[in-house]
Amino acid sequence: MPVLEVQGLVAGYEDAAVVRNLSLTIGKGEVVVLLGPNGAGKTTTLQAISGLVQVMSGSLRLNAEDLMEYSPTQRSRKGIAHVPEGRGIFAGLTVAEHFRLGYRGEHLDADVAYSYFPPLAGVANRLAGVLSGGEQQMLAVGRALAREPSVLLLDELSLGLAPLVVEVLLPVIRSYATESGCSVLLVEQHIHLALEVADRGYLLVNGEIQMEKTAKELQDDKVLIAASYLGKSEFAASNGNEE
């Protein structure tokens, strides 16, 4: 049975749907990557799941429980951890304070984060704002792991970071998923890195799922992925004034 089940999701801004009729599932301990060109709706999908973006229709279930009526805060408390694009950390709080921050009754296990990301332990008392980009991203992910979520949504971990950092981060996430049984939905521009750690992948083009395959199959079918990435720009080039 899937941990997260999205069916017929239509979501967007005001009355413009960005994501249309999107369905996806993630099983326990599974790492699923969401691929697609810029503007395909990857970030919108994640935000619709965590509640930051309004869902127009469709259903959203976490462990068979309907999430549609819940606010972002409530969804987070139900076990969805979303690390947004551009790091969801608080620059004015120390690293250790990030793990003390929580809603009433929530207890974060900082040791989980420190064991997966050992460098964090060394900077525990520094303000998050003065950490390096890589450390900040580790903190963002580490805090999400410490919450022991059932679903982890990761949006563009690589944004503004050296590829080297992502090469370190992604395998850690893979092993966390395997060890804890947490389900991971990953949006990543470094396709080859993401496919190396993922189990399955969805290709999202223009707000719709184009295909769903195992990571292995997708790795072998890079041509098709690349084509979908380039489709839009090629069309724009040949049509000149369309945009």
Place this chain on the structure above:
Amino acid sequence: MSQIILFALLGLGPGALIASVGLGVVLSYRGSGVINLSMGAMVMLAGYLFWAFRTGYFGISFATAFALPLTLVAMAGVGCVVELVVFRRLRTASPLAKLVASLAVLLLVQAAVLLAFGSTPLNSPAVLPSSSVTVFNVTVPIAQFILAGIVGIIVVVLVGLYRYTRFGLATRAASENERSALLAGLSPSLIALSNTVVGTVLAGLVGILAASVVGLDSTTLPLLIIPALAAALFARFTSFPITYLAGLLIGIAESLVYLASTQSWFPTSQGIALPGLQQVLEFLLIVAALWWRGSSLPQRGEIVEQSLPLVPYQDRLLQRVALPSVACAIALILLPFDFRQALITGLVAMMICLSFVVITGYVGQLSVMQLALAGFAGLLVSHIGDTGGIGFLPAAILGILASVGLGIAVAISALRVRGATLVVVTLAAAEAIQQFIFANGSWGASQTPGSLQQPNLLGLNLGTDAGFRGLDGKLPSPVFGFLALVIVVVLYLLVANLRRGDLGRRMLAVRSNERAAAAAGVHVPRVKIIAFGLGSAIAGIAGVMYTYDFGTFSTSNYDVMIGFALIAGLYVLGISMAQGAVLAGLGATGALIPLVLQKWVLPQNQIATYVQLIAALGLIVQLNLFPEGVLPIMWKRKQDKAQKLERDRGLPAADVSTDALIPEGALRRSNHEASSIVDGAPI
């Protein structure tokens, strides 16, 4: 020496009060990102409520032990209502909207207190012991120390709360990045609510305790916000201890200024000590704080991109203006004298409103000193135009230039501040102008002629006493109305046309993002200074006209609160449109709409307070329901309708459906080009 110590210690109580208002401001800012201008009014409200509970004003009188907690519970309720009704819906709004909302709360609370308790200052029953202690050989009421001590304890508690508790961590986190706080399972709206309530209750508590020391006054207490903002600025709207210390020091400094004013060496005018130096001190402190701290005020990460009021692009300006102008000219002749007077006053108020349109509507900077600048020009004209004997036009020009100079001087002192924070400087400036210039014995209002010689140009009487008297043959003459009408039309065209030109575009760029505007080659300081110069000039013209309209210079016409009410009304209608200024002008104190209300609807004597109440309520409703303002929304609806009509007629519609962007074949067609890239750099 002992006197200096005495007065320094006597400053502790007022200083503690300033500090507590400052703490309320900081709490509000950290909790919900609002620069809450209504905190001083909350102190006043708590003081009055306590007085009412104690003295049995509501029918039952309570002992202090009951009245105090009762008042605090009421204040908590007020804090809740303010947060839920006013600020919650605005959490994702622009800082300007939030600021204006807090202005609405200030106006509303003050109007409510005025209506419920009247305007006479009251003596609040003392809560703190009235005994005295002797320190350093001076005898000081012990209440001063208790007040400072209580606020000190509050600060220690707050610091601990924010540093060590979950609630404090959550507040710090949410004030930095609301979206991340949401994703962390925190509830920013609950956090905002708690902080506003805590701030309101704290300010209320100290207000009750201090009321017997500083007195209960519905006009002075709300303005405590000015020194409190200075203290909060020094603390970057963040640090509680710095707010506390700065607040205490401001209290002490003001007390020492008062002491100095009793000395023989202190500058005097007309035999009495120079007034308003405390306000000038507050202004200078705020300017100093902004220069020192200005560029590093904390910014908040908000959930949604903040939208500012729509600034419609309008064509056919002359056609739009023609009909209303003719109608107005006819009305000036036909209307009975009292309505004619109100219409003329409305025309002058439109000018003031137009200056807000430039500065606030186009550049997004909230300046509350426009009315004070108008008063400054008016004051000069009544000095030099009449007693100085240089005649109408030169005096008017000098007055306008002077107000431009003053406006630009204030603007320059605030150049480092980005966005809505500017309100703090202009608020302090307005109050300083009021107290230091208008109230001065030598050059202030008291030295202006009681009845001003009316404007006369090339032998032609343009004043209110001109020969042509309208239908009923009474004063004021419509001729002065024609003059005002011509000026309004010219200024209207100027302001509306500004939006269509290059300068207007630069102003809008500054309004939406100063950094991006600078990056795009817009000289941000220059645009701001031009806007302030223009706004001050328009305000100056209005001031000159006001003075002639009333025939004398009267300080009360330029009160900060009247300016607030004007801004509130204008914001409701649409501060980004010149049309908004026209309608808001008609609703200004002394103009047509209040006159109509006064005559037929509302009680006669407190019309200004009722207008203030209506403007404040209107603003709260508008900010919640249609945040862009009435006129811009109407314009937008009309625009949408026209577009729909065009579409229905089958004309090519600007329908941007994403489906159209990528045709089915695109995937396959690009296959071979794509394959060469796939193993390379990330796409």
